[in-house]
Amino acid sequence: MRKKFVLRCVLCGAEIDGFGPWFEAGQRCPECGSDRADVVYRTTPAKVRDLFRRPANGLPGMWRYFDVLPVNDRKNIVTAGEGLVPIDRWEFLEEYARRRFQIRCQVFAHRQDDNYATGTFKDLSGSIVSSVLKENGIQNFVASSTGNTAVAYARYLTAAGISFYAFIPKNASLTQAAEIGCFGQNVFRVKGDYTLTKEIAMAFARKHKMPLAGGNFDPMRIEAKKTMMLEWIRLLGKFPTVYIQALSGGTGPMAIAKGCRDLAPVGLGGRMPRFILSQSSRCAPMAAAWAEAKKKKYPEGWEKTYPIYHNPRTGIATLAAGFPKTYPVLAPLVRESGGEILSFDEDATPLIARLVAFERSVRIGPAAAIGLGGFFEALKRGLLRNGDRVLINIGEGIRRAPEFLITMFQEKAEVATVDACRLFDRRGHRADIWNELEKRVMNGKTAPASRRGR
Ligand SMILES: Cc1ncc(COP(=O)(O)O)c(C=O)c1O
Numbered sequence: 001m002r003k004k005f006v007l008r009c010v011l012c013g014a015e016i017d018g019f020g021p022w023f024e025a026g027q028r029c030p031e032c033g034s035d036r037a038d039v040v041y042r043t044t045p046a047k048v049r050d051l052f053r054r055p056a057n058g059l060p061g062m063w064r065y066f067d068v069l070p071v072n073d074r075k076n077i078v079t080a081g082e083g084l085v086p087i088d089r090w091e092f093l094e095e096y097a098r099r100r101f102q103i104r105c106q107v108f109a110h111r112q113d114d115n116y117a118t119g120t121f122k123d124l125s126g127s128i129v130s131s132v133l134k135e136n137g138i139q140n141f142v143a144s145s146t147g148n149t150a151v152a153y154a155r156y157l158t159a160a161g162i163s164f165y166a167f168i169p170k171n172a173s174l175t176q177a178a179e180i181g182c183f184g185q186n187v188f189r190v191k192g193d194y195t196l197t198k199e200i201a202m203a204f205a206r207k208h209k210m211p212l213a214g215g216n217f218d219p220m221r222i223e224a225k226k227t228m229m230l231e232w233i234r235l236l237g238k239f240p241t242v243y244i245q246a247l248s249g250g251t252g253p254m255a256i257a258k259g260c261r262d263l264a265p266v267g268l269g270g271r272m273p274r275f276i277l278s279q280s281s282r283c284a285p286m287a288a289a290w291a292e293a294k295k296k297k298y299p300e301g302w303e304k305t306y307p308i309y310h311n312p313r314t315g316i317a318t319l320a321a322g323f324p325k326t327y328p329v330l331a332p333l334v335r336e337s338g339g340e341i342l343s344f345d346e347d348a349t350p351l352i353a354r355l356v357a358f359e360r361s362v363r364i365g366p367a368a369a370i371g372l373g374g375f376f377e378a379l380k381r382g383l384l385r386n387g388d389r390v391l392i393n394i395g396e397g398i399r400r401a402p403e404f405l406i407t408m409f410q411e412k413a414e415v416a417t418v419d420a421c422r423l424f425d426r427r428g429h430r431a432d433i434w435n436e437l438e439k440r441v442m443n444g445k446t447a448p449a450s451r452r453g454r
C-alpha cells in the first residue's frame with residue numbers, strides 16, 4: 001500500500017518514511033537526531049476540502065479527518081469517538097466584555113470537557129498515539145506523567161492490546177494510579193518528585209528498548225491536537241481571531257500553527273489566530289520570560305532566555321511545567337500571531353469554575369479555569385478588540401479533578417431541624433459571584449450596578 005504520509009525533519013529537512021524509521025531512531029530524525037518533524041500528507045486540496053462536507057467517511061469522532069491523520073490503514077484505528085465535541089457560544093462572556101469594557105466580540109468555548117475516555121482533550125492524543133503504535137507493531141509503551149496523560153493512554157492502549165508502563169510520582173493520587181491499573185496496565189509510583197519520575201521512566205525505556213511517550217514536539221500529539229482546528233472550520237465555518245488556552249508546554253498552539261500551514265495551500269483556514277496563553281501564577285516561567293522580553297522590546301536572542309522552576313508549587317499537576325523547554329519555539333510563534341503569554345491567579349480558579357457552573361451548568365477543571373482566566377486577564381489588559389471571534393479551549397472537565405470540585409463548593413450548611421433550613425435566592429448568588437470576580441480578578445470594587453440581580 002502506498003503510504004499516505006511522510007515525516008519531514010524540521011531541522012535538516014530529511015524525509016522520513018513514516019513512523020517505522022522514526023521509532024527505530026528513538027523518535028528522532030535518523031539523519032540529524034532532531035525530535036521535531038512535521039507529518040506531510042500526500043493528498044490533494046480537493047480531497048482536503050471534501051473532509052468538511054457531509055456525509056463524512058463513516059468513521060467516528062475526529063477520524064472523519066482520516067485523510068490528514070497519520071495512520072495508513074483504517075483497521076488500526078483505536079477510537080472511542082473522541083473529538084466530536086461541541087463548540088458553544090458563551091454569551092455571558094460576550095455580555096460581560098460589552099458592559100464592562102465596551103468590547104463587542106463573539107466568544108466560543110471548545111468543549112473538550114466531556115470527551116469520552118478522560119473528559120479532557122488528552123483523549124485526542126490517546127487515540128492517535130495508540131493507533132500509530134498499533135499500525136507500527138509496537139507492543140509496549142512507556143510514559144511518565146503527573147497522572148492525567150497516563151490515564152488517557154492507559155485506556156486507549158488497552159483497547160489497542162498494547163502493554164503500558166506508566167510512571168507517576170508517588171504523591172499523585174491513588175485514584176490516578178487505579179485509573180491506569182484497573183485496565184491491567186502497569187503503574188510504578190516513584191518515590192520522589194516528577195523530575196525523578198521522568199528520569200526513571202526514561203532509563204526504563206532505554207533499558208528495555210521500548211518507546212517512551214514523546215514531549216511537546218511529538219508529531220503524534222501535534223497531529224491529534226490539530227484536529228481541534230479542523231473542527232473550527234467544520235463547526236464555525238470561520239477561524240477565530242483569538243485563541244485562548246491554558247499553557248503548559250504549548251503543544252496546542254503549535255498544533256494549530258501546523259494546521260494553518262497545512263491548510264493555507266488548500267484555501268481553507270486563513271490567518272493564524274492571536275494566541276493568548278495563560279499560565280498558572282504558581283508556575284508561570286513562560287509568562288515571566290515573555291514579560292521580561294516585552295519590557296526590553298524583544299532584544300536579539302530574547303526567545304532563548306527563560307527561568308527554570310524546580311518543583312513548582314502549583315496544585316494543578318497538568319500545568320506544572322517548570323522547565324519551559326519549548327519556549328524558544330513557542331514564544332516567537334506567539335509573537336508572530338500578535339498574541340500574549342500571561343499568568344492567571346491560581347487561587348481564583350475555583351471562582352472561575354463556579355462562574356461557569358452557574359452561568360452554563362458546565363463544570364470545568366482547574367487547568368481549564370486557568371485558560372478561561374486568560375480571557376478575563378486579556379480583557380483587563382486591553383488585548384481583545386471589537387469584532388474579535390474569541391475561542392477558548394475548555395480542555396478538561398471536572399471528572400479528572402474531584403478534589404478541585406470540593407474547592408468549588410461553598411455552602412456547607414449542616415442542619416438538624418427543618419427550621420434551620422434557610423431558603424435561598426439564586427439571583428443573589430449570581431451577583432455575589434460576579435462581584436467576587438470583580439474584586440479578586442478584575443481588581444475593581446464591585447460589579448456595575450446594572451448587572452446586579454439580573
Ligand atoms: C486542560 C488543559 N489545558 C491546557 C493544557 C496545556 O496544554 P499544552 O501542552 O498545549 O500547553 C493541558 C495539558 O497540559 C490541559 O490538560
Ligand SMILES: [Zn+2]
Nearest residue numbers: 009012029032
Ligand atoms: Zn533531521
